[in-house]
Amino acid sequence: MTGNDQYKPFGVYVSRPVADALATAAYEEAGVVDLAAYFDPDATTIPAGDPGAEMTADLLEAVVANFAGLYDAADFESARRIEPDGFELVHLAARPETIASARERFQAAATIQETDLRTVQTAIFAAWLSEDGQSRP
Numbered sequence: 001m002t003g004n005d006q007y008k009p010f011g012v013y014v015s016r017p018v019a020d021a022l023a024t025a026a027y028e029e030a031g032v033v034d035l036a037a038y039f040d041p042d043a044t045t046i047p048a049g050d051p052g053a054e055m056t057a058d059l060l061e062a063v064v065a066n067f068a069g070l071y072d073a074a075d076f077e078s079a080r081r082i083e084p085d086g087f088e089l090v091h092l093a094a095r096p097e098t099i100a101s102a103r104e105r106f107q108a109a110a111t112i113q114e115t116d117l118r119t120v121q122t123a124i125f126a127a128w129l130s131e132d133g134q135s136r137p
Contacts, residue, residue, distance in 0.1 A: 005047065005048045005049075006045040006046065006047060006048060007045065007046040007047075007048060007050075007053045007057055007093035007094055007095060008044070008045060008046065008093070008094065008095075008096050008099055009039050009040070009041050009043055009046060009091050009092070009093060010060065010091065010092050010093070010094050010099045010102065011041060011089050011090065011091050011092075012089070012090050012092065012121045012125065013087045013088070013089055013090075013117065013118035013121055013122070014087060014088060014090055014118070014121055014122045014125050014126075015079070015082050015086055015087060015088075015122045015126070016086060016087075016088055017126075018122055018125050018126050018129065019035075019036075019088040019090050021126075021129045022035060022059075022090055022125065022129070023035040023036065023090075025055075025059070025129070026038070026052060026055055026056065029055045030051040030052045030054065030055035031051060031052075032051070032052040032055070035052070035090065035091075036088070036090065038052050038091070039052070039053075039091040039092070039093055041091050046093040050093070052093070053093035056092035056093045056094065057092075057093055057094045057095060057098065059092065059128075060092055060094040060098050060099070060102055061094070061095075061098050062128065063102065063124060063125065063128050064098055064101045064102050064105060066128070066131075067105045067109075067124070070124050070127040070128055070131070071109055071124065071127075073127040073130070073131065074120075074123035074124050074126070074127040075123055075126065075127070076113050076115065076119065076120070076123045078123070078126075079115075079119045079120075079122040079123040079126070080115060080119055082119070082122065087118045087122065106120050106121055106124070109124070
């Protein structure tokens, strides 16, 4: 199996409503019953062809590709008001280069917004879900 045939796990912290919306999208698009338990966070690779991996890889690729627009649409103030225990770790699968790009963009946004990654990740994924017609934070 070549590197292009594999994904890596990527964890994001998002609010509970965003985590629920991501889980709903994973169920509706890929039949993933429990996104929270679907990927082993300790796995070094996830094979391509897995429907949940394909779905979350496509999702993260879309977020990276549209990051500037999502950043502009993101409601960072709303995400800042979430209590510290109001975030959940959600594991996605993606190509290593997509993960690297996502990390760079999330970190840059956190620096610009002078906030933490969970706030940025929640705001960006909520904006993606809103554009996709799925949810609002």
